[in-house]
Amino acid sequence: MLSPNAFDWPGDTCSLAPGAILLQRGHAMAHVYHVDHGRVALGVLDNGSLAHQMGMVEGPCWLNISCAVLGLAPAIDATADTEVRARRVPLAAFEAGLKTLPETALSVMLDLARAHYQQAELAVSRLAKDAEARCAEWLLRHAEPTQDAPGMLSVMLRQRKRMIAAQLGIAPETLSRVLRQLRERSLISGSGRVLKLLDLNGLRALAGV
Structure with a gap:
């Protein structure tokens, strides 16, 4: 069964300085990030810096769950707004964990992930x-x-x-x-x-x- 606790997953812990890029639109992911501590800015990058900010998330939280569930590249960019400590779970391990979910739970998760991803795409398009x-x-x-x-x-x-x-x-x-x-x-x-x-x-x- 999937656990919200990142430390129940295989992976490694990393520390990221302010400005470090965690996600890039259109770039395939190798990991799913769980932000243990720190703040991450979401938006649109231009020449390596966040030109447009669309939101902010603060740990503890999962960062790119929707992309991982759908098997898609991120729809928005994400950079560390403060010093960030995060857990990097290999995408293959996360996908294996998804397969342990009951079919009904996985169906609900897919629907939520699609809705969230579409909202992010629409926000970037409007921006x-x-x-x-x-x-x-x-x-x-x-x-x-x-x-x-x-x-x-x-x-x-x-x-x-x-x-x-x-x-x-x-x-x-x-x-x-x-x-x-x-x-x-x-x-x-x-x-x-x-x-x-x-x-x-x-x-x-x-x-x-």
Whole structure:
């Protein structure tokens, strides 16, 4: 029978410094983590740091049970917010433990895991769209006529990207990524201090205005 006590499972104990990555979206897991002590931040990583925080969990607690039950890679990223002491249970040992559950209990666990995983996927999806929407809205609000191209609008970046990102409530790395994605979709052009707005209707649709 599955036990909530991590020390009833085979595995090893590890200590993680603040900022250490425990889970990464889309990366296959080798262990199931039980946080014995410490706080873990959940969200979306960008260039190794948590650009968007979606929640916080504090030990003692299991960290990535839903992923392990479903056999899926994590839907969100997780980093140590404080010093964390955790028990790493090999995934194979955890899966073997699942097989000892009564069929009805396993069915309930699967349903709960699916619901939790879908909520995490939806939250990440909305977060990504929200960053794009905020960026598109900011570009439209700061648009000016382009001097050398009549009829076209552009945005002069008079502030550092770090300051603009702070206004939008996102990390500078996230702003750079969103601008790159807008260029790839031919909504804007330019990589210096002047951004030309190529598709105003597309930006308006993205911004929801």
